[in-house]
Amino acid sequence: MSRWARALRTPLGVVALIGVGVIVVLAVFGPILWSDDASRFDFEAISQGASRAHPLGTDALGRDILYRVLVATRLSVTLAVLAALLGALIGVPIGALPSLVGERLARTITSFINLAVAFPSLLIAIFVAAIVGLGARGAVFGIACAVAPYFARLTQTLASSVVGADYVAAAKVLGVRRSRLLSRHILPNVAEPLLLTSTLAIGEALLSLAGLSFLGLGVQPPGYDWGRLLSEGLSRIYVTPIVAIGPAVAIILAALVFTLLGEMLAKGVAGQQTARWSDVPAPPVAPAGPVEVASHESPGALAVVVESLTVAFPGGSTPVRGVSIGVRAGEIVGIVGESGSGKTLTAMAIADLLPPSARMTATRYEVQGQDPRPLSEGAKRRLFGTSLAIVYQDPMSSLNPALRVGRQLGEVAELHGRLSQKESHRRSIDRLRDVRIGSPESRVRQYPHEFSGGMRQRAVIAMGLMIDPKILIADEPTTALDVTVQQQILRLLRDVGGSSHAAALFISHDVAVVSQLCSRVVVMYAGRVVEELDVATLVRGPAHPYTAALLASVPTMESDRSLPLATIPGRAPGPFDESPGCPFASRCPLATDRCASERPELESLADGQRVACWHPLTGDEERERVVRARENVVV
Amino acid sequence: MTALQARGLTVQFGRGHRRLTAVDRVDLDVPERTTVGLVGESGSGKSTLARALVGLVPIAEGDVLLDDDIAPVGRSGRVTDRRRRVQMIFQDPFASLNPRMTVGAAISEALAVRGGDERSARSLAVRHYLDLVHLDSDVATRPPSVLSGGQRQRVAIARALAANPEVLIADEITSSLDVSVQSAVLNLVRELQRDLGLTVIFVSHNLATVRYVSDVIAVMYLGRLVEVGPTDDVVSRPQHPYTRMLLDAVPRLAERTLTGEDEPESGEPPDPHAPPSGCHFHPRCPIGPNAFPERQVCVERDPREGSEERRHRAACHFAAAGVSSPPASYESQEVRGVAHDR
Numbered sequence: 001m002s003r004w005a006r007a008l009r010t011p012l013g014v015v016a017l018i019g020v021g022v023i024v025v026l027a028v029f030g031p032i033l034w035s036d037d038a039s040r041f042d043f044e045a046i047s048q049g050a051s052r053a054h055p056l057g058t059d060a061l062g063r064d065i066l067y068r069v070l071v072a073t074r075l076s077v078t079l080a081v082l083a084a085l086l087g088a089l090i091g092v093p094i095g096a097l098p099s100l101v102g103e104r105l106a107r108t109i110t111s112f113i114n115l116a117v118a119f120p121s122l123l124i125a126i127f128v129a130a131i132v133g134l135g136a137r138g139a140v141f142g143i144a145c146a147v148a149p150y151f152a153r154l155t156q157t158l159a160s161s162v163v164g165a166d167y168v169a170a171a172k173v174l175g176v177r178r179s180r181l182l183s184r185h186i187l188p189n190v191a192e193p194l195l196l197t198s199t200l201a202i203g204e205a206l207l208s209l210a211g212l213s214f215l216g217l218g219v220q221p222p223g224y225d226w227g228r229l230l231s232e233g234l235s236r237i238y239v240t241p242i243v244a245i246g247p248a249v250a251i252i253l254a255a256l257v258f259t260l261l262g263e264m265l266a267k268g269v270a271g272q273q274t275a276r277w278s279d280v281p282a283p284p285v286a287p288a289g290p291v292e293v294a295s296h297e298s299p300g301a302l303a304v305v306v307e308s309l310t311v312a313f314p315g316g317s318t319p320v321r322g323v324s325i326g327v328r329a330g331e332i333v334g335i336v337g338e339s340g341s342g343k344t345l346t347a348m349a350i351a352d353l354l355p356p357s358a359r360m361t362a363t364r365y366e367v368q369g370q371d372p373r374p375l376s377e378g379a380k381r382r383l384f385g386t387s388l389a390i391v392y393q394d395p396m397s398s399l400n401p402a403l404r405v406g407r408q409l410g411e412v413a414e415l416h417g418r419l420s421q422k423e424s425h426r427r428s429i430d431r432l433r434d435v436r437i438g439s440p441e442s443r444v445r446q447y448p449h450e451f452s453g454g455m456r457q458r459a460v461i462a463m464g465l466m467i468d469p470k471i472l473i474a475d476e477p478t479t480a481l482d483v484t485v486q487q488q489i490l491r492l493l494r495d496v497g498g499s500s501h502a503a504a505l506f507i508s509h510d511v512a513v514v515s516q517l518c519s520r521v522v523v524m525y526a527g528r529v530v531e532e533l534d535v536a537t538l539v540r541g542p543a544h545p546y547t548a549a550l551l552a553s554v555p556t557m558e559s560d561r562s563l564p565l566a567t568i569p570g571r572a573p574g575p576f577d578e579s580p581g582c583p584f585a586s587r588c589p590l591a592t593d594r595c596a597s598e599r600p601e602l603e604s605l606a607d608g609q610r611v612a613c614w615h616p617l618t619g620d621e622e623r624e625r626v627v628r629a630r631e632n633v634v635v
Numbered sequence: 636m637t638a639l640q641a642r643g644l645t646v647q648f649g650r651g652h653r654r655l656t657a658v659d660r661v662d663l664d665v666p667e668r669t670t671v672g673l674v675g676e677s678g679s680g681k682s683t684l685a686r687a688l689v690g691l692v693p694i695a696e697g698d699v700l701l702d703d704d705i706a707p708v709g710r711s712g713r714v715t716d717r718r719r720r721v722q723m724i725f726q727d728p729f730a731s732l733n734p735r736m737t738v739g740a741a742i743s744e745a746l747a748v749r750g751g752d753e754r755s756a757r758s759l760a761v762r763h764y765l766d767l768v769h770l771d772s773d774v775a776t777r778p779p780s781v782l783s784g785g786q787r788q789r790v791a792i793a794r795a796l797a798a799n800p801e802v803l804i805a806d807e808i809t810s811s812l813d814v815s816v817q818s819a820v821l822n823l824v825r826e827l828q829r830d831l832g833l834t835v836i837f838v839s840h841n842l843a844t845v846r847y848v849s850d851v852i853a854v855m856y857l858g859r860l861v862e863v864g865p866t867d868d869v870v871s872r873p874q875h876p877y878t879r880m881l882l883d884a885v886p887r888l889a890e891r892t893l894t895g896e897d898e899p900e901s902g903e904p905p906d907p908h909a910p911p912s913g914c915h916f917h918p919r920c921p922i923g924p925n926a927f928p929e930r931q932v933c934v935e936r937d938p939r940e941g942s943e944e945r946r947h948r949a950a951c952h953f954a955a956a957g958v959s960s961p962p963a964s965y966e967s968q969e970v971r972g973v974a975h976d977r
Contacts, residue, residue, distance in 0.1 A: 166731035170791070173689045174798050175718045175748045184744070188735040338813040453677075454903045482676035483840065483884040485903055490893055509814055512886040516893040535890045553818035555847035557870065557885055564825070565818035565847070571783050572815075 007268025016264050019257030026073040038067035049240035056246035059232060065243055068229055069250050076225040077254065079140055079209055084201035086144035091151025092194065098156055099163040099186065100178050113156060116149035125208055129217045136225075139218040143208045147201050154197055158190035165189075199262035203255040210251045226251045302326040303503030304350055304471050307364035311345050314357055319575040320345050321527040324602070327503040329470065332494070334514035335507045336550075337524035340572060343507050346524070347473050350505070351388055352380060368470055385416040389464025389502075391493075393476040395456035398463070399448040405432075405459050406444025412466040424466075431462040435492055454485035461492060465500065472497065472504040478513065490517050511551060515539060520608070523547045526573050526583035529602055533609040543605055543616035546584045582614070590615045638834040639665040639688065639721065639802050643697035646680070646687045655908050657683040659858035660697065660939075665802065670828055670835040672849030672866070674842055674881065678907050680858040685806045685838045689723045701802070719748060722800035726807040728787030732779040738765075738790050739775030745797035764793040768823060785816030792823065802834045803827075809844060821848060842885050846870055854878045857907055857915040859939065864947035874949035876923070877916050914938045914952065922953055 007013055042062035049057045056065040094113065098106035116124075129142030162168060168185050176185075206226075212218040213227025214234070221228070226247045233244035304327050311320035320342040327333045337343040349360050352372060365371055368387050372380050392398050400408055409431060410424035419427065425444070432440035435458040448456055457477060464472060474493060478486035494517055497504045508514050514521055515535050523531040523544065531544040542548050552566035559565070570587040573579065582588070585595040594614055602612040646658040658680045665671045673681045686692045688699055701720060725731035732741060742761045762772040768789040779787055788808060795803060805824060809817040825848060828835050837848045845852060852869040854862040854877065862875040873879045902919055905911055917923040917933040924930045930953065938950045945954045 166725040166727060167733040169686075169691055170723070170725060170731050170794065171733075171744065172691065173718070173721075173723050174745050174794075176744060180744075184736065185733055189733070338815055452903050452906075482904065483842070483886075484676065484880055486886070487884045487893075488902060491895065494893055510886065512888045515888050515890065516886055539888060539890050550814060551888065553815060555818070555821065555843045556887065557843050557846060557882075559843070559847050561847055561866075564822045567819040567822060568815040569819075571785075 005268075007264050010264065010267075012260060013264040016257060016260040019253070020261055023073065023077055023254055023257060026070060027077050028074070030070045030073050034067045034071050037064060038071040039063060047236065047240070050242040057240050057243040059243070065229065065233070065246055068224060069226065069246050072225050072229060072247075073250070073254075075136070075219065075223065076206065076209065076227070076251075079136055079219075079225060080143075080202050080205040080254075083140045083143035083205040083209065084147060084198055086140060087147035087201060087205075088151050088194065088198050090144060091148035091153075092155045094148070095152035095155025096159050096182060096186065099159040100182060110156065113149060113152045117153050119149075121146035121149075122208065122211065125212060126215070126217060129212055134217060135220045136218065136223065139209055139212045142212060142217070143205050146208065147204065150201070151194070151197065155190060155194065158193060159186050162186050162189045193266075196262050196266045199258055199265060203258035203262070206251060206255045206258070226254075301329065301369065302366070303329045303368060304505075305364060305366050306346075306350055306362050309346060309349055309360070309362040309365070311342070311349050311354060312359045312361075313575075315576075317575040319527050320349065323524070323527075323529050325350075325505075325522055325529070327471070327505055329503050330497070330501045331520065332497050332504040332506055332518045334518035334521045335505060335524060336509065336511050336514050336521055338509060338572065340526070340574065341524040342527040342575075343524045344475055347475055347505055347507055351390060351473055352384055353390075382416075386467055387470040389467065389469035389472050391457070391460050391464060391472070391474040391477045393479050395453070395460045395480075396448065398460045399456060401448055404445055404447060405451065409444070409459070409463050409466055412463055416467050427466060428462075431465045432459065434465060435459070435462045435496075437462070453481055454488060457481060457485075457489055458492065461489075461496060465496065469500065469502050472500070472502045473507070474504065475507045476509070477506075479508070479510075486513070493517060511538070511554070512556070523550075526577070527575060528583060528612065529610075530584065530613070531609075531611045532602070533611075537606075537609050541617070543609065543611040543618065544584075544613050545588050545590050545615070545617060548617055582612070637664050637700070638667040638702065639836070640700035641684070641688065641697065642700060644684065644687060644694060644699065645696040646683050646692055647695045653908065656858055656910075657907070658687060661855075661858075661860050663853060663860060663863070665834055665836060666851075667834055668828075668832050669850040670825075670837055670848055671851045671853060672845035673836060673838045673853050673855060674840065674845045675855035676840060676881075676904055678857065678904055679855040680907075681838050681840075681855045682806055684855070685723065685804045685836060688802075688836065689721050689804055690718060691723075719798045720800055721802040721804065722795035722798050723804040723806060724788070724791050724795050724808050727811045728784055728791050729779075729811075731791050732787055732794075734778065734780060737776055737778055738782070741779075741790065742775070742794050742797045745794045749797070749799055760797070764797045765790075767796060767827065768793045783816070784812050785819060788812060788816075788820050789823065792820075792827070796827070796831070800833070802836065804836045804838070806838045807840070810839065810841070817844075824848060842881055854881065857904065857910050859915060859950060860948070861916070861950040862947045869947060872946075874945065874947045874954045875916075875951045876920050880919075880921070914950070916951075 008017055040063060042058065042064075044062065045054065045058050046062045047058065047060050048054060051057070054064050054066065056069065058064055059068070094109065098109045101109070125142035125146040127142070128145045129138040132138040132141045163186065168181065171181055171185050209218060209225065210227035210230055213225055214231040216231070219225045219228045229247035230244060230251065233247060237244045305325070307324040309320055309323045309325075310318065312318045319340070323342070323346050325333070325335070325346065335343045335346065345354070345358075348354050350367075354360055365373060367383060370383060372383055375383065399405070406425060406428045409428035410421065413419045413424040413427050414421065417424070428444050429440045432443055437443050437455060437458055448459070451459060477493065478489050481489060490513065493504070493506070496502075506514060506518055511521075515538060518535060520532070520534050521538055522529055523542070523546070525546050531542055531547050533542060538547070542551065549566060549568045553568060555565055568587055573583050577583070581596040581598060582591070582600055585591040588595065592614070598614075600612045600614045602610045605611045605616055641661050641663040644658055644661045644663075645656065648655045648657055661684060663671070673684065675681045683692060687694055736744075739758070739761050742764055743757050746757050746760050758775075761775050765772050765774055770786065770789050770793070774782070774786070774790070779790065782790065808824070809820055812820060821844065824835065824837070827833060837845060839845045846866055849866050852864065852866050853860055854869070854875065856877050862869060862873065862878045864874075869878060870882065873882055905918060911918050913932070913934045913936050914920070914923070918925070920926075920933065923933045932952050936952065938952050942948045942950045945951075
């Protein structure tokens with residue numbers, strides 16, 4: 001609930017809270033203090049306008065309207081709250097029903113709710129109020145019935161999303177009863193928005209009640225609420241307008257207060273992030289001295305390079321810490337890591353695609369031999385737009401569902417390659433053919449949803465090829481695809497990398513996939529590069545205990561089924577962790593005191609292999625020892 | 636003895652021309668105290684089959700038998716003891732635990748359904764089940780939001796076990812977990828299966844994982860079971876060309892092993908709303924009518940006819956054939972077919 005408290009601490013929230021406080025105090029103490037004053041006849045001052053003695057004037061019997069407005073707070077607010085609660089009481093169960101009953105009945109109930117929502121609510125209120133009878137009771141029932149459909153609709157929408165959740169399925173499998181399903185699993189998870197709606201409904205009920213009273217359907221004399229006072233005053237509005245304005249202002253203010261409260265609470269629930277860079281001290285990670293990017297046997301200019309790359313977010317989160325990576329033209333480098341290792345953010349930093357709140361620092365950052373940082377926005381867009389292509393995990397998120405595939409591909413070439421529409425159309429067809437999409441002439445006219453998953457990923461790759469990229473970043477491009485399709489996309493990426501001579505960064509959590517496609521692998525853990533090696537060395541055996549453990553813990557087609565798999569105990573440090581030692585120390589079977597207190601830097605071990613470890617594994621026996629040591633650890 | 640049996644199980648979604656047969660007359664025997672691995676690509680119906688076995692999706696035709704008795708799962712929403720006996724663990728432990736219930740409450744709910752225990756005995760039982768999945772007992776008071784993915788999946792396993800099931804269905808339980816915690820969950824499932832004598836149905840798209848966990852492998856393609864057999868046998872001597880294709884696609888740690896040309900996009904699973912005639916696999920099949928035009932039987936006849944006589948109940952008219960060793964009777968035709976193809 002602290003989110004709610006935080007939302008209410010904003011200026012508007014404070015106003016709403018004070019308003020509610022005033023209304024509550026008035027409702028409780030108003031009738032006690034001023035009941036007598038409000039009902040005192042003063043035949044000397046009948047139907048007067050504003051005066052010093054009667055700021056809001058007097059009514060036909062000379063009663064003071066200010067006192068009457070204050071005293072009427074209790075009745076008006078009570079009736080509004082009752083109406084809103086009653087509306088929720090009727091609407092919520094009706095809305096929850098479709099998720100509990102059979103399919104056919106659920107459809108009937110849903111249609112009924114739709115019909116009720118479509119019906120003008122004030123008509124329902126008048127209709128019901130007239131049936132139940134004149135007076136406060138009728139008005140409350142009328143308004144309750146008018147707001148109930150909205151509660152029903154909201155509950156139904158919320159509940160249907162909760163009912164689809166796996167935890168409800170799990171409870172069903174356990175055989176949990178329907179009533180308990182509703183009370184323990186569905187309602188608690190829809191309660192929050194419903195509470196907010198109730199607050200808003202109170203404001204609405206206040207206005208509707210005034211309307212009903214005005215029509216003579218509400219509170220009957222001698223009782224009086226704000227609506228009744230308003231309708232009495234209205235007949236004199238041309239003579240003494242203040243007698244109508246007084247109650248009207250009370251209604252509007254009270255309704256405003258409840259609506260404001262609802263809005264503020266809703267904002268709190270939405271959980272707005274308030275941390276700003278100004279609140280946060282500078283990122284604590286000091287970049288280490290210049291680190292040379294690993295030399296590689298094949299010489300050639302680095303198409304892209306970063307050194308000591310650090311990415312930080314407000315609040316002290318530093319998910320990337322001093323990463324150095326360089327890729328040459330025609331080379332495919334793999335970045336391997338688990339979730340939270342910083343592999344995707346590293347790639348996004350290279351592509352200048354970090355979220356606006358992120359802060360990036362690097363001692364060296366070059367794309368095509370040019371540092372993009374000092375460039376203007378326009379120059380940056382030209383540099384990246386004409387040299388860099390990205391393939392994401394979910395191809396559907398890279399394609400606009402409302403545009404034909406050909407148009408989307410063409411747009412890229414027209415924008416960055418300055419091609420005419422006709423030329424770009426021809427190129428789209430060529431590129432789709434390059435990624436082996438059959439009959440590209442008709443395919444360009446189709447929409448993304450008409451493509452299968454693998455074809456969409458091919459189309460995204462084709463989109464990247466429209467600009468003849470010098471750098472290709474593929475972020476888990478096959479993770480969402482089936483194994484047989486994965487194989488095809490990997491072959492395509494290999495062919496594309498070969499023919500376009502682009503520098504490619506291939507990001508994946510799957511070491512085996514990376515080994516098939518890449519020549520060099522960078523292993524990331526907790527925001528740092530812990531090992532960098534060529535695939536041949538990786539297959540022979542890595543030097544970092546984390547890489548070794550990662551390989552040993554994945555079941556392969558050759559794993560001995562009689563032995564348990566190697567496990568890695570514990571969990572990786574998060575992006576806020578500032579402990580001094582090796583990030584893997586707490587999970588490492590070889591860790592010593594030094595590992596916990598002093599962080600190893602990435603250092604060359606052998607040709608083309610670099611490792612950040614005080615105790616790198618050098619021989620097969622050692623690797624075996626790590627794997628065996630793990631098998632004795634259960635958790 | 637057979638713990639769980641599916642007989643002619645069919646599940647359909649939608650109506651009219653959008654009707655989708657997600658599971659198509661599947662016969663599957665799950666012997667007691669064994670782990671049966673269900674493998675296939677997305678859209679193969681493996682998860683739907685799993686959900687049908689626990690009664691989460693309505694069964695259009697066929698039966699689920701528990702201990703050779705017809706289980707009422709899927710036919711009614713009634714709470715029965717039968718239902719409790721088959722439990723399920725879901726893919727995403729972030730979605731399968733109610734965010735408003737503590738770990739202890741979630742496990743207690745399963746205990747309550749089983750009935751019998753007093754409230755006081757339940758907290759002891761909660762501790763027992765947490766211990767079974769190697770979690771500290773103080774986890775019981777925490778909400779799932781403070782736990783890691785691996786810990787949550789353990790809680791989900793503990794909850795399923797607390798219902799005291801005989802059959803446990805694990806639906807892609809490691810695919811949303813990080814690599815470094817997957818192995819611990821796999822070890823746990825194997826350990827529990829062995830120690831508690833459970834019958835497990837392990838559903839996964841990852842053949843290497845299925846191979847590691849299962850005693851029997853069942854391969855599905857577009858709603859149909861295409862091959863079933865003992866794990867080592869299926870892996871070393873696959874009968875169905877689809878199984879062979881899956882085995883070839885498993886990524887292996889090896890230097891630049893990616894070979895062959897990129898195939899055209901037709902190598903993808905077809906739209907399950909309009910499955911191909913005859914053998915569903917024939918448009919992609921390397922030994923089907925694409926390679927051997929005379930094999931029209933693949934287009935015309937459901938290969939499940941007579942599959943009982945074939946090894947691994949392979950649903951393939953040319954199961955034993957393969958590309959390398961065709962049966963004698965087809966040899967001459969095949970040579971012609973290849974020639975024709977070229």
